[in-house]
Amino acid sequence: ELVCESSCIDPYDGNRHPSGSKWNTDHCMRCDCLGGEMECCHRYSGIAIGPVGCKAVVNPETCRYELYRINNPSEPCF
Incomplete structure (x- = not known):
């Protein structure tokens, strides 16, 4: 079975983040990546x-x- 790992590209700095990761951006945003979908909110x-x-x-x-x-x-x- 072939499984492709999803990732997200941070629109603020262009960095790629793996699915399941969470990070803070330099623009005071808190982002989560899940299944290739990214969600961010203000910190x-x-x-x-x-x-x-x-x-x-x-x-x-x-x-x-x-x-x-x-x-x-x-x-x-x-």
Whole structure:
């Protein structure tokens, strides 16, 4: 009996992952490969709502929301 192992290609970095594997991407995504089908979801969670005058931005290194002032995006809201 011939059995072909399925795999998934990560659309974010082009790497091939075997069926049954799970991995985190550099784009804050958590992906699973099962039977050649891939499913990904965001690794960050929580509420992206801050005080008036602030906006939530995902930090790509920590995969967490950070709040910054709308009128000065380099200044964090505390």
